[in-house]
Amino acid sequence: LVFYAEGLEDVAALGVEVAEEIHEPLCELYDYRPDGKVSLIFSDDDDIANAATYFQSNKIHFYATSMAWDFRGTHNWLRNVVTHEYTHMIQLGAARKWWRAVPAFYVQFLGYESERRPDVLYGYPNRLMSWPLPSITVPAWLAEGTAQYQFDGSGYDYWDSHRDMLLRQAVLSGRLLSFDDMGYFGKTSLQSEEIYNLGFSLTKYIADHSDSPDVLRRISHRLANPLPVTADDAVRKATGRRGMEWYREWKADLERQYRGIQDELTPYLTKGDTVPVSGFVNLYPRLSPDGKRVAFISNQNRDYFGQSSLYIFNFDSTESEIIAPAAHGGLSWLPDGSGIVFARRGVRSSTGSRQFDLYLYLFDDKKTVRLTNGFRAESGDVSPDGSTLVLTINESGRRDLALAPMPDYRARKVKSLSREDLSYRLEALPHEQYYLPRWSPDGKHVAVACHRVDGRGVRIFAMHEQGERLVKEREFDGELLELRDPSWSEDGRSLLVAWDVDGISNIYRMDLESDSRERLTVVLGGAFYPDMRQGRLAFTDFCENGFRIRWADDATPLRLPRNSLDTNADERVPYASKIPRTTFDFDVPQPKGALYKPVFERLYWFPRIAFDYGTFKPGTYVLVNDVLEKLTFIGGFAINQKRDYDLFGLMEYRIFYPTVFAEYYNVQRRLTSHFEDSQVIVGEEGEGPNRRPVFDTYRIRFRYSLHEIEFGLRAPAGDGTEISLSTIYDSYNAHNRFDDETSIGITYFKGWAGKIALRQDRRRPGVASEINPRGGYKAYIEYRRANHLFYTDLEIGGDAVGLQEVYAPYNYDMLEGGAEKYLALPAWDHSLELRLRGGFVAQHVDPFFYLYAGGLPGMRGYSFYSLGGERIAVGTATYRFPIVPRASWNLWPLSINRIYGGLFADIGDAWNGDFDTERLKTDVGGGLRLQMHSFYSYPTALAFDVAYGFDRFSVTEQDRTTEYGREVRYYLTVLFSFYSPFSNYPDGR
Template structure:
């Protein structure tokens, strides 16, 4: 059938999760869900957050007519809204099934949203997506209608931002400044990012009505063709518009930058010893600095690193330079600092702002870290690292805690923690005991970046009150009195005390740009220290210079900081710019969303426990007919995305009639985890090479599978995950007639089997781009046991067990990969399940997935060895992948990322009653390269040579005896096959 690859992708997408649980795989059965029905919405929430849900319902009813007017809609169907705090996730999403899921109670959102509140911002954004889905719908079902329309992702996200939000520093003014300087504006990957500015520019240039016309246009067959509609209503091709936008952004931001202070003007610029740095803190001895950042490109998490000055190396280099300079009569050049970096932890160390703090004695570091906590909720807690022992101690338990800071005497730690959108300041002892609240906030209030006064008697912090304005406050610990020291719509945060405790420097987000300011506590006077056009965010007081070290804009790297004199007065200039280039940034919709009050009364028509069957809706359908075949895939989900019902049918109008029905339940009921029922007819199959000619055997599995699975994490590392699964299968196994040679196996058989399966998997592997090609870290264990018995169903009786382990270890610049597999088979299995060591190569998708049986097949081995038990091990010394594409076809298909490996395979197969034969052992080398689709490996191929050590020795002797002109008739036969990189 045509476009089969697209078909597979779309089918898979329809069968995937659609609820909040999909982010972690945790279903949270402890939550009791209810539904509030208002005039136009069904609002679903768990009972702990009813007040937030009612406020959300009020906001939704208030913004509905405005959202409809913005998009020119006269009618809008009833919508489902899900509010949850099951995880600490700064996000929300909307589905074409007319439901949206929103994580509420987000503390760091206070800095991100500007002068709004998270609930209002995220809810209106996601509701706009639902309005958009209803605007572009046609007679074709989703996702077919959207695929035909070809609406770019930046429109989908950008207009949601334009209609419901305001352009602001962290959304995405700061990001655009960096892209302009790096000349990568046209390469922005996130559609939220370029989509916001493109939509502002589009509306500013052509008007809101043009956006509505573009999305409402239908061609002669009643479908939306976005490119044609865009050209018709703007007079500009989409490609030209994108180029116009790129030039416009560059002109504006360079024009702004040219009129402001340079970073070099405001202080001394220097670099910290971590190229991809997110945050840092000085040690008091000035010879060390603690940092959070990435140690290598492609790293998917962050590293907590301590860098130590290598003064011995610096002194040695200095002496050598002095000697050379004396000989030449020159002045020796200054030595750059030499640093030794050591990683102590890894993960995510803050939500919007990564942060850490070094103790006054330099022995400990406290920091927040993303982890699985109570009830498997994903959240932030406070950890303490003892640097000498490397011991890490969890100080808080499932408190959603952040921003820890040691007191000046090192005896206490202040931090923030939040619950149901209300954040408080807390203190605790060094060991996490005696946790006490310092504030008594109420309502929608958030706190970030607390900082002790040097005398330890007061704490400065940034607080966003229910009005949405983030200002600086000071809490006097003795009296509990809180005073506000800044007041504006723009955000003020990151207070830094001066040593005398009489002044506070902070970062203010005025004119869309973070700059440094200093406030005199005694006089109330505030001075602006910097007026850059880029970014200056205060980070730490530098005891060595008595200056403030601040972050700068991330351009070539993120390690550049600047030391600023806090008494400096900025050379402030007002921007003079042609409004034709600047008006886009402040463009507001013709129908703005304003005067929205979360506490405005909303008419609740009913409030009941959640019933999923009352909220079922169509998720999507794919209908692909042609002259030779017909394909149908359709899925339905409930208003919370926790129940999924899907069906699939395919026929060639002749002999093939294949189908599948699927139901999955992700509520955690009746026990935790997810479960489901699948029915297959000519749809579930395995594929394996069945002889040395690599002739494939296709085997169909028709029947029903009932499955259950649950993931678990013990909370110390987010990447150390356990998974348990159980399934009960009633399958009719049908081996398609095999008429080729049977040089290894007997004729494949068919039969009915009732199977009970148990599985357990543990994997600990950090996210890194190199994992796709040559990982140098990670390990795992996988165990399965299948019990096939006619007592359950069918006519087959046998058992199969397997155990598999792997590990990757860094060896200098190389990685050492090890793997071991053990399988045992008993009873009367089918012929195609026979165990042993065979010289049949395997095939792997993406270097990891085998859509069928994986043979134990040592590379370079020829022959077969049978048994009811088999073992195979692998050792590989892998060279790092070279990130180069040798061939690239229309920027979609790439061939490249070459690497090499030294390999060794070993294994054996045996029966309990027979004498154990000698171990099979082969060694060799491989050259590897990847065939990638959209820069993700689809297949990894290897070209190599391997044979037994004895044969290598024999060939070496022949080589030594080789005379000039002799014919080389020895050596291993080369092979070309697919390669396994990650077992599971």
């Protein structure tokens, strides 16, 4: 089954062709066949190059943007990505432990505070655990390694110069991931990419050096054992040697190979200087028109590739400064040096799609203006006369080349260009890509890198005489190599390019008159993105810890024959001869499509092994959705031996903007209580003056059933922001059965409420942002208008026959809000978290409707129900520090990644009427956090907190007085992420 967005007909047709071609070889290799048709989904909403295999659902989602990532070489992207993801489908399916309809079991535990309100059966939770037992437990290195290894003869993926560059520098710099560390993601972009490279290399090594040609199938089948099996043991059972032994041998072989290359190249390495910035992404250097500055993008002090900003380095002062955040793509100076054009990926508020457009930073005004709107332009270059933009447009699986007039960026209100403003668009052939166009110094030509089959080449286009279109003038075929990143010499007679002809990418000068090529650099990693002015060569070099901006003032031609990918140093095997020569057919028939009609997947079950308030409460979650996940239903049910049960259902309908949702909850609890009957004496006890009557007892069996249904709309409103509007109906019922089997049922609470809420999560992303956020904030604000009825008594008669409930109306307004601000402290990896939470009910209400400020979501030194009122205010300060900032401790099935400690203090109160500072409560505490992975793929967050409340106070409810405070309280959570009061209903319901 194939589903595709309009405009992707050729992409979908070729994707199907590839899938049909590779299906049988992969199924035979792993001795596994999917139990139904595999769905292929092709979308084009976001400017991201990615795909995801939902191996439990038999579907694969492809984003039509081709891969153009600086950590990856340029392959035939669609054939490669379809084969890669389809290999995931088959290999992971072969490693599945049980039925596809049961992706995982969940082990869950809920513990409660002993303190509770008189009208509440249990206290508030203080111990929460939800832990998966998944059906697939494959380490990341093996999953990604097999997906790149694919199968003999595929030819769609291979060991290229980019992969070798990353692996070579990881080995030579001593930062090769350990065998256990390769098992899971959750790392920086550089380390995560190394999992792909290391996994490919190690998988290939095991396959090439194993006695059995079906070793990958045997390893996968060993992992399919219903009992937990480590990859180390699965490899041992399949090959006779433990996975760790293979790893050590493979590592030693790499060190021998790469040390030899290092020794040979070291005497000839290019001398030069490096821009002093950190980060592993420092790319796209462009020298200013006067040659005194260089602009580049960098992810300095960030963990992910996409967190890059625009920087300027001054050669005279040797200082760099950040100019504009969230900058990507190729850069271009204005001809007079007054500004820089860059790309930025923004969120379209109507759809939530993330797409690129071009922006301009102006130095004099110190401001950024938007040049294009809706172009999906990843890179642009300004013509020498400043009048025209040449740019690339990402759409429909291609990157087209286009021309547009430069907007009047000096205007008071800059009008961004729309698609209608394009003066020319050179539509690429199907699956063809253009990268980083550059104007010639005279403005008459454009040089651009291009790709269609494998690798990259360079094309030169001439401007038509009337200037309204581009005409291809020359082409330099990369012949499957990476001939890329063209940049003009100042005289326009030559091009500077990056070329990996010998297996290591270096900078070359191509003379356009003689077609000769001169080598200008010798590097150990890889050199890219050259730019030269006044004899100064700037380029990107992949060094020990990532990409760095380097420059050389005396770049002269060099001669050094070397191939970094030689397996035998005595056999100078040309790198190009190692690239598979596969014939590709792009002209495939396009079957006729039809408008999408929902096709539903099977029903998935997630059995629950749960323990709740001291009882065993088994149950299950269920999930069903259509293939495109436009309509999703999630439900759950659990029941214990007392016939207490929890039932819920959630539905989302994402066809329209905004999303329509509905939620239903039903909770039933049973309780049997015994009472003395003061009217019936059944005996006496004691003697003499101590003699007293013994009364008869009777019991009442209570059954409480709580229902809530909510309908609403939910929509994104910018990056990390969501707005929701909903209507809620509640009905809480009680049924009391007596010893004589008579009974009475009442509805003790019912009514409607309208709610509008805004939630934001703008934490700065990072590898430790979950356990120790050090930037950004989370916030919410919620308003409710309630029209509720609360039971007060029973009356006879009225509008109906028999007993009728008497209700007190509670029509009130409630406003709640809160924010968490995360601050990075000067000490390494230490942080301060400041939290404020408050709320009030505008009218007087029964305690049933109170807000609460204690317990796990509030002041942890006091029980949840001890601090209740119509108004609450709580402030928290938490200092966090690393105990083990980075680890890979394998305690199968757990892998401990980080351990942090924390100290916190709370101040706040809940009250009615006027605020009284004398009644403020305080507490202090400490906690321990462990960030882990379970079964390689599942994030696991363990937190343990201890708190002590300094204030002693009493609370009287229904003639019962309880003392609180001056005691130690404990909290434990084991979840997928660390508990936050803002991730749940703020009032704890």
